[in-house]
Amino acid sequence: MLKMQTGTSTNANAALAGKEAAEAVKADLKDMKMAFVYSGVQYDQKTMLHAIKETLPGVPLIGNTSFTGVMTQEGFVSSDDGFVGIMAVSDPDMTVGVAGMAKQGSARETGHKVAEAALKNAGKTEAPAFFYMSAPSGEEEYYLKGITEVIGRVPFFGGSAADNAIAGEWLLYTDENVYADGISVAFFYTDKAFANVFTGAYRETTNVGVITKIVGDRTLAEINGIPALEQYRAWTGASAEDVKGGNLLAYAIQKPLGVKDPLGDLIAVRHPMNGNDDGSMNIGNNLAVGTAVIQLEGSVDEIIAAVGKTLKELEAKIGAPIAGLHLVHCGGRRAGIGDRINEVYDQVKAAVGDIPFLMEYTFGEYGYEDDGRNTCGGLMLSFTAFGK
Known part of the structure; x- marks a missing residue:
């Protein structure tokens, strides 16, 4: 059975924040195959990641900085001193290949290289069931083309790294690297249910x-x-x-x-x-x-209401019990919502109850619809469900 757990911290100390968030998810460490990590630009990311790695030894990490905060089933998590949210994925039957690298040559060439590295890290030669991507804003489509050269058109989800002021301070990372310009991917090999809804809902x-x-x-x-x-x-x-x-x-x-x-x-x-x-x-x-x-x-009221509506669509689309939700929410929409962000939390809880979830706020969103090609957009929602 696939399990997902979340942990957060707003400790001003990057190492303690990483440790506190990781401690909250370590119960299923034996079967933990990877963890998503999203954080504030206030932290020294290497220090934070080192603390997470010490707490979750051997677990591949992947993620990026998020705009102003993260959200889990516990609520919206933010602080002027920094924040971090983790979602761990545990399943004895799942294989995950995580890889990331700073840009080497063109974005397309780098995408090609990182896909080859993810296959190697998974110990696989065949394409995954689906994959996750994180990149900086600017060349997402070219990174994606490079990945597709290696594995073909495989369903994907993810978002672009963000900061708090559109000042170019964003970073993306794995457990091995931190960089501002590059690409990170996670290839998932599983027979469990998976679904993504990618929409602007305008x-x-x-x-x-x-x-x-x-x-x-x-x-x-x-x-x-x-x-x-x-x-x-x-x-x-x-x-x-x-x-x-x-x-x-x-x-x-x-x-x-x-x-x-x-x-x-x-x-x-x-x-x-x-x-x-x-x-x-x-x-x-x-x-x-x-x-x-x-x-x-779309009005602000409609932008908020779209969260609950999209989650209901996702629930219908997966058609199976949900272990957890990875929710990519545009940072621009988040800015437009402003101090009404707790209404977004209310939308999520009303739609999914106690299902674990982690929401990040990005400067670019990725997803697809049915048999259409993988697509990058902005001001969008890329909501993903993992089946039990």
Whole structure:
């Protein structure tokens, strides 16, 4: 039987925080195959991880820094001095291969190398049942392409490392390495049930256009042949000040953009991050010319309610008793929710009761829908259930 346990700490001492959180999950150490770890940027991550490793010897660790806090079945956990949350996965019949490395060559080349390392660490040559990925914001799609070169299209979940101020202080890590620019993966080999729901849960508006010009991968220059900011303002009624510079990031939380997959099963949310003087906007994920882009919308009330709704969808999708939940929640949505974060906790508890869960807050989310391709987005929820 698969078991999942969580532990947290807000101790200002990084070593003590790691030890306290790890002590809470060590009961099933004999069958523990890995542990997710999410923490505050306030800590010296190497010190924290060393303490966890001493408490959970031989257990592979994987995770990253999280925006402002984590959440477990005990509540929202945050502190100005730091925080850490752990979710341990124990199952005598499961094999997990964890690997991570700083960027070596291109993101795609690094993704290829880390996938080979994860296979080796699992003692396997075949693709896993599913896998987890953590990366920094910026090149997630290319890391994913490199992994896919090795194992093919395998269901995945995860999110991008975050900090508390979008200052580039984020870090990702395994039990062996800590780095700002790189990739971490966990390959899971199991016959237990697994399901992921990946959604922004926004409403579509009738405002739709075609991307006619981009710069690089993530700068949206024109929609319908006119400057992107001009088109966005016409759609949303935003003022020039609303979309100026970094103001756009906060404004767009309730009015983001989205692109559909070829069958319309999934809307990958594209978060406008910065309004530029030339009328273009920086977007949180990759774009393609000739793609239809939809203006989406959702109030703060709807963004909060989406958590409970998505968990109910996940419960129906897995169709089996749930051992635990790994919940990736966008940090931008978290910022928009603000001091109403305890309402998110209420949503989770009402939906899943006493099932163990760990929620992190990320600057990019990863998931898929049915037989569609693995996708990276922003302002999204990637909720994953592990069956018993």
